[in-house]
Amino acid sequence: MRQVQTAVLERDTTFVSDFATEPYEVAWAGEARFFVHTLAASGDDLAVRLVTQISPDGLTWCDLDGHEHVVTGPGLVTWPVGQFGQWLRLRGTVAGNSPSAKLRIYLTVKS
Amino acid sequence: MTTMERPDLAAEIRSAILSADPRLSKFSPLRRILTYDDFNSGTHGWTELLGNYNGNGDLSTVDDHMRDFRPPQLSNCSFFDIGSHGAMTGSYALKLATRAYQGHTATAIRRLTMSGRGLLQIEAYFTFKAEATIDGSAGDQFGDVTWDGNLHPSEAQFGCFTVATDLCGDGGLRYHTVARYLNTTLDNKLSRQWVYPIVPEPTPREHLEGKVKLAYGADFTAPDPKDWHQFGEPQELCYNEVPTKVNWHYLRWVIDTAARRNVELQVNDRIMDMSAVPVPPYKERYDSLENLLNFYFSVRTHSTVRNFLFLDSVLISTEW
Structure with a gap:
């Protein structure tokens, strides 16, 4: 049976400016998927751009790929992640006029 | 014969x-091994603790100080300088990691119930580290530690770790037993002292009843530093100088659920008599918790540096 684990990296956190999630160790996993559930959003032209980041040591980070996953309102956004190393996190940029987004961020990893 | x-x-x-x-x-297990976890095959039910929420699943109703205890991780103890360290038993350990926020706590809780009463023991191999700082911002001094080629300021950046229970039975009588290693005081001075709280942990029901309201980063086990008392003598553990060397320590803690008493705590070669350490129950009875048997580990940073508690393996055994 394969191992699988779901971590809630952010739990209904309201973001009004750029952020990065806490480092999360996934060395044992062969595949991963982010789920970003936007529970509430406000501000004109709101755009939260989410990018997967990887790290060799949990301290220094770079983008995994060139993909931006954009949140503009309530709902669920998801994408798969592969070919990562030991750590995963998300960085987010928050744009718009008085932007605010309440996010629940899941990371699901599988052996 | x-x-x-x-x-x-x-x-x-x-x-x-x-x-x-x-x-x-x-x-050194008691008669019945209830659980054995070495974390090479998952988290074995050690999970994040979260405060209670209302009937709508509205997580904004979770107490501020209990809403962000962070999900435990499976770690092979990798570091920037030497790569993968590995655990004591195989590759993986369970890792609790705080945020880099002064006062923040990370937890892992294991939820069981009691099928009897009597001696209950938890054993673990653990280690504790503060996150390495490599961006040049740390300097060679922190708290009361100055780097001298041996002692490293990282050691003063580690706050405390705790092992505790949440127990309930016999008509809703609920209580905790708690042992905490206070590595540093709240102002980052090396303490290396075992401590226990003289009050029960504030609960979500007490918050709902208006009895307590704690802020994010409050010490959820017992928020007032004056409520923590010492037991035993100061004990130096093997932090091993820098934040990237891992030495595993043995912990064995015995309580008696028949007498609702502490018994003793062993950490490496030190055995501390805890029989005089009080176990204050809640004054009010609790529903829905009959035979509750929870163990948790927690780690709390007293600095703005992430603190980690690694568990290589954990064994819970009983005499019932």
Whole structure:
């Protein structure tokens, strides 16, 4: 049976400016998927751009790929992640006029 | 030779079996092994603690100080300088990691129930580290530690770790037993002292009833530093100088759920009598918790540096 684990990296956190999630160790996993559930959003032209980041040591980070996953309102956004190393996190940029987004961020990893 | 001539034969056989098993021979379990976890096959039910929420699943109703205890991680203890360290038993350990926020706590809780009363023991191999700082911002001094080629300021950046229970039974009588290693005081001075709280942990019901309201980063086990008292003598552990060397420590903690008492705590070669350490119950009775048997580990940073508690393996055993 394969191992699988779901971590809630952010739990209904309201973001009004750029952020990065806490480092999360996934060395044992062969595949991963982010789920970003936007529970509430406000501000004109709101755009939260989410990018997967990887790290060799949990301290220094770079983008995994060139993909931006954009949140503009309530709902669920998801994408798969592969070919990562030991750590995963998300960085987010928050744009718009008085932007605010309440996010629940899941990371699901599988052996 | 018959069992009549060897009345301790069963004990001898049991001892031989335990000694021959490399997983178990490093432990001293009581009669019944309830759980054994070495984290090479998952988190084994050690999960994040979260405060209670309302009937709508509205997580904004979770107490501020109990809404962000962070999900435990499976770690092979990798560091920037040497790469993968690995655990004591195989590759993986369970890792609790705080945020880099002064006062923040990370937890891992294991939820069971009691099928009897009597001696209850948890054993673990653990280590504790503060996150390395490599961006040049740390300097060579922190708290009361200045780097001298031996002692490293990272050690003063580690706050405390805790092992505790949440127990309830006999008509809703709820209580905790708690042991905390206070590595540093809240102002980052090395303390290295075992402590216990003289009050029960504030609960979500007490918040709902308007009795308590704690801020994010408050000490959820007992928020007032004055409510923590010392037991035993100061104990120096093996932090091993820098934030990237891992040495595993042995912990064995016994309580008595029949008497609702602490018994003793062993950490490496030190055995501390805890029988005089009080176990204050909640004044009010709790529903929905009959035979509750929870253990948790937690780690709390007293600095703005992430603190980690690593568990290589954990064994819970009982005399019932």
